Amino acid sequence: MDFAPPPDSLAALTIALREFAAERDWDAFHNPKNLVMALSVEVAELMEHFQWLPAAAAADLPAASKAQVRDELADVLLYLVRLADKLDVELVTAGYDKIQKNALKYPADKARGSMRKYTEL
Amino acid sequence: MDFAPPPDSLAALTIALREFAAERDWDAFHNPKNLVMALSVEVAELMEHFQWLPAAAAADLPAASKAQVRDELADVLLYLVRLADKLDVELVTAGYDKIQKNALKYPADKARGSMRKYTEL
Amino acid sequence: MDFAPPPDSLAALTIALREFAAERDWDAFHNPKNLVMALSVEVAELMEHFQWLPAAAAADLPAASKAQVRDELADVLLYLVRLADKLDVELVTAGYDKIQKNALKYPADKARGSMRKYTEL
Amino acid sequence: MDFAPPPDSLAALTIALREFAAERDWDAFHNPKNLVMALSVEVAELMEHFQWLPAAAAADLPAASKAQVRDELADVLLYLVRLADKLDVELVTAGYDKIQKNALKYPADKARGSMRKYTEL
Numbered sequence: 001m002d003f004a005p006p007p008d009s010l011a012a013l014t015i016a017l018r019e020f021a022a023e024r025d026w027d028a029f030h031n032p033k034n035l036v037m038a039l040s041v042e043v044a045e046l047m048e049h050f051q052w053l054p055a056a057a058a059a060d061l062p063a064a065s066k067a068q069v070r071d072e073l074a075d076v077l078l079y080l081v082r083l084a085d086k087l088d089v090e091l092v093t094a095g096y097d098k099i100q101k102n103a104l105k106y107p108a109d110k111a112r113g114s115m116r117k118y119t120e121l
Numbered sequence: 122m123d124f125a126p127p128p129d130s131l132a133a134l135t136i137a138l139r140e141f142a143a144e145r146d147w148d149a150f151h152n153p154k155n156l157v158m159a160l161s162v163e164v165a166e167l168m169e170h171f172q173w174l175p176a177a178a179a180a181d182l183p184a185a186s187k188a189q190v191r192d193e194l195a196d197v198l199l200y201l202v203r204l205a206d207k208l209d210v211e212l213v214t215a216g217y218d219k220i221q222k223n224a225l226k227y228p229a230d231k232a233r234g235s236m237r238k239y240t241e242l
Numbered sequence: 243m244d245f246a247p248p249p250d251s252l253a254a255l256t257i258a259l260r261e262f263a264a265e266r267d268w269d270a271f272h273n274p275k276n277l278v279m280a281l282s283v284e285v286a287e288l289m290e291h292f293q294w295l296p297a298a299a300a301a302d303l304p305a306a307s308k309a310q311v312r313d314e315l316a317d318v319l320l321y322l323v324r325l326a327d328k329l330d331v332e333l334v335t336a337g338y339d340k341i342q343k344n345a346l347k348y349p350a351d352k353a354r355g356s357m358r359k360y361t362e363l
Numbered sequence: 364m365d366f367a368p369p370p371d372s373l374a375a376l377t378i379a380l381r382e383f384a385a386e387r388d389w390d391a392f393h394n395p396k397n398l399v400m401a402l403s404v405e406v407a408e409l410m411e412h413f414q415w416l417p418a419a420a421a422a423d424l425p426a427a428s429k430a431q432v433r434d435e436l437a438d439v440l441l442y443l444v445r446l447a448d449k450l451d452v453e454l455v456t457a458g459y460d461k462i463q464k465n466a467l468k469y470p471a472d473k474a475r476g477s478m479r480k481y482t483e484l
Contacts, residue, residue: 023229023233026232028234037413039164040165040407043160043164044408047161050154055155070215073204073205073215077215080198081216087190087191091129091198094194096134097195098195099138112145155294161286161403176417251372259462262462268478270476274413275421282410285399289399292395297394297396311452313457313461315447315452318402319455319458320461329436334373334440336434341380341441348387355387355388
């Protein structure tokens, strides 16, 4: 019996991206310095959809924008996964570790309803 | 028999972040416009570690930087997951869809060893 | 008779920054690739002040934020001037040239009250 | 006798941009929150030209890229000037003030040949 990789797994996505880059000889370009720049560029392409909108409209995009925004979110994910791979970071584990740190820095009773920095709570 | 979500599931992480925000009444701040700004700020905090390094050194960070870089990668992931949640985008599926689009735009035999845009291949 | 450079001259600022870098042997670090990363990081430090604020509050910052925002704006200017110097671009002339291009892309009667892209006007 | 504004003056450029926005009724969109997003997007469009290049090639762009890079530098300047105007900051003065702060944080004899943060010198 065979198991497909869980559809939601970043480990499987990491491997897919390794193969994609290998087939195109792109590894020489994919150093962390270049990848963090590419990541930043993709975030800006995402941001462009929101820059002139009031906050309320930004939460309710027209359908054409939605499809583009989905692609831009995907691009951000792909470069983030690729960068984490090159830096030997297991992203989701790092994410949960960071949530725990944030829970200590921002205890619910102190941080409630405020976006002040933890140093100012 | 019970299945745990895969430990690297973004669906599970999405729920953890919803709870984290709810406990702190942060939903009012977490509109897409604000979240894309926060995402951009976290990418810049990641970038700061690489800005003055030669590409080779950027691939081989000292241990102290590595721990910070891991935290910054995590922050990028957390805001990306949170933003995708608010925009109703299933990130990993969107990622695989984008890989397929990229495979058409960048056929391996044409794109090999080059970072030119697909419009210039 | 002698003329001082206008106090808001970018040409004079460019020379001040050249001297600052030369005194510290920083030219080897100040290649365009590194400088555009530094510029991006400074813009994010500026953005951080606005990310959680409603648009109205963002236009009326408390005094403590104002002093920091002024410093961040200055940092953005300094890296922008330094980068333009390395790329042999005369910034203010380039700025006026771009305004003229924009005036053709966004004629006042068509663009009035809208932030749509010129391709969609 | 008449004096033209110095061609290099940001004060004159600030006024030109005010008029440009007023003629198009764009002031309602040009709040600091939106403008800092637009500034960030323009920096990314500039960064895109450098992301895959080795540092040496980034310092010696082909002519076609050079013209585009000049336009992107101009866009960054225009949004920076517009944002500073909305925040009542005199950019060049703020720039010189920041250079003085930096000179104290990075004394030439300590900072020579190093990009370490001033807190680590």
